[in-house]
Amino acid sequence: MTIVLKIGGARAVDPAGALADVAELTGGGEQVVVVHGGSTAVDETLEQLGEEPTYVETPDGVVGRFTDEATMEAFTMAMSKVNTDLVALFRDAGVDAVGLSGVDGGLLTGPRKSAVRVVEDGKKKIKRGDHSGKLERVNADLLETLLAAGHTPIAGPPMLADDGVPVNTDADRAAAAMAGALDGSTLVLLTDVEGVYADPDDPSTLIEHVETPAELDDLEAAAEGFMGKKVMAAKQALDGGADAVVIADANADDPILAALDGGGTRIEASALAEAAADGGVDDDGGEAA
Secondary structure (H helix, E strand, O other): OEEEEEEOOOOOOOOHHHHHHHHHHHHOOOEEEEEEOOHHHHHHHHHHOOOOOOEEEOOOOEEEEOOOHHHHHHHHHHHHHHHHHHHHHHHHOOOOEEEEEOOHHHOEEEOEOOEEEEEEOOEEEEEEOOOEEOOOEEOHHHHHHHHHOOOEEEEEOOEEEOOOOEEEOOHHHHHHHHHHHOOOEEEEEEEOOOOOEOOOOOHHHEOOEEOOHHHHHHHHHHOOEHHHHHHHHHHHHHHHOOOEEEEEEOOOOOHHHHHHOOOOEEEEHHHHHHHHHOOOEOOOOOEOO
């Protein structure tokens, strides 16, 4: 089994707990790919450059960063530092870490976007900008070569657009694409909460398992703001071929081991496939997903 681990870039996410877990997993022969975000570092770099971070909401309710030219400059600077710092931390923990951006070796590639659909003041609009991309391809051979040699790739955006220019891409979706490209993988999305809550304001309503298309619909409906991106990433990973996805708390004790041992919100591809094969329907009477 290959574990693709996404460490969030929010200020509230502490990567320290993941270090020991990755060291234990790789020391025991497991293959791990670490994917990182860097939202806080990018925001801080923008502020140092005298720029304001811009976040937008899509018509589906997903919140994400809007990347213009100034933001792309800050993004590249910040993500490079985050990657280098993480590689140093993992190596100090005994992990044979190798740092990569999505540009290196054409790890993450796809077309450049010219605009994004957003909601502003309750109205749907088109916001122009060509500094982000649609991730369509993963150089799985590069990852598999590094893993086979005993290395642990530490990877993050930017990606490489088809015209040869680095552009932004969402780190959760990048992790999902890598998990989908690696056979038999489990994607672990670490964030600053225990998982997806049925009531976003009530941690006691943690959704622990998703086993049917209807439950997946419920999960999507419950995910708000930045959590919406993680559920989208989970679906992408499963559609791409990952065996399972777990959304879990980065700040828990032994966060990765706990997530793999039943913690967080777990979505099993096999369960969804079985439900679909049985002709299950969702709450709206549609075909099983």
